[in-house]
Amino acid sequence: MRFSALVLLSLSLATPSLAAEKWEILPPTPAPIATDRSGEVHANGISIHYAVYGQGSPVVFLHGGLANTDYWGNQVSAVAAHHTVILIDSRGHGRSTRDSRPYGYDLMADDVVAVLDALKIPKADIVGWSDGGILGIDLALRHKDRIGKVYAFAANTLTSGVKEGVEKNPTFAAYIERAGHEYEAHSTTPKEYNAFVDQISKMWAEQPNWTEEQLKSIDTPILVVDGDHDEAIKRDHTEYIAATIPHAGLLILPNVSHFAFLQDPPLFNATVLHFLDEK
Template identity: 45%
Template sequence: MRPPYPDATAKSHCSRCPITRRVAILTFRSSYETTSCDVVRDCDRPNSQCFCCRTSAGAIHSGRSRLARPGVRGRGGQRRRQNLVRHRRQGTPIILLHGGLSSSRGWGAQVPALVGAGYRVVLIDSRGHGRSTLGTRPLSYELMARDVTAVMDALALRRAAIVGWSDGAIIGLVLAMRNSRRVDRLYAFGANMDQHGVRDGAAQAPILQDVGPRLAADHAELSRDPQGFATLHQAVRTMQRTQPDYRASQLAAIRGVPVTIADGAQDEFITAAHPAYLARAIPAAKLEIFANAGHFAPWQHAATFNRALLAFLGKGGRPSSK
């Protein structure tokens, strides 16, 4: 079985631009690390100056979480640059967080549905994944949750809806625990929040034989370190051996945030009882189980997944981007 693997960058193109007009690359660089995110929307001037064409701006300086103004010079008077795209600050912001060893490309089947419904979609490559560099610190879910906050600060997003899948869902839940005022609502699919939530032998699940090569190929294409997939794999596996490890009392701290815990009934990695446990531990959380689906429902059952996701997002008001 080979699950479909849609590519978020394979959508409609501008007539005079070979680059997609639906996905724009916004890269933040410090002296040591790069965090990449995509801001997705339709092109405002597809025939003259496509928004996906780069413009110059000052990079985020090391240790700061806001964009410097275009033309600002760095240390020593040297102009610092980043890839920046033009985008309207319109539409409800939705941040999509991908799973471990994947990248923002994994949301290719969801982006058109969300953009078509009028949402502003922000795709973040977690550190070490996709276009984002790994950095020198050990990977942790707490660290990656802080990365999400930094990206929100850079984009001037006071709050946003968070949609996470697998490791991305864990990051979303950590963000809701630590900084709930930034989370308008959270849809967490395929998360475990302790080691008891992982099936025995999950690392040897047969589906990984199909998915693994695709993830490695994407990393080679997108990463600044095309040969570094083995390094990323080791960093992720090291993290996952001991993380996440949260108690029910910690999960109960998620208050005032609408949360849906979702999973496939046949998830290859998460135990059958764990989603219900999470939904009980988080006050007022809802539980949604996709029948005849596994951990890769966003790919294999995209239409069903998208309907559920849009229904969840539509239940709330419009989070502010101010």
């Protein structure tokens, strides 16, 4: 499960250097990719939007907080050439609705299982970014019979793993502003973005808070991944997660941030496929 540093170095050196550092730039959100296999699952008191692409063993992509399925547009074609890709808008995000219950990772993980049930998928791998990576770990803890591998990018397992003042970082602040426009375009409650951010921020302030014992109980194959310039997650926390979950791999992607899948899609996609297809 562990990647060779030399392989990653060769991949990064193969890319010509640019005037601006990749990790300083927030590339555009990809346009949604058309599919005739999309719809809504009505479960857990809400409507959950999903889209399906490709053929093969199933892989669920779970986006970060405030985002939506469009953010995975640079990954779909690469991964769908080998796997069935399922994109899900988390509750209250993108085109999915929410109910009156507070946001929580357990609740959102149960939504993922509800989509798997509706699509009659007994087991799937997970690729998660940020909140999506946290959901992958939650699924490994509470629904391990429903998932195979977890590629957990830019996740945290304790609230203390997040850097103070991340919302003031220019790249992250630009993301929050962009997400507001996207929320207005996609949501069934387009004028409630500020309330949405407040409610999600309450979850972030309190969750996750898994103990070492909980993490040590995980026997799902997990690759713990982050960018070497992540604006949000502390490097030592990423290393802690990988060291605490038994047999977990650790992968640090070069010259990218919390938005690596946008900043260097070829590298991100190559590592996802290597991990998913590794025997």
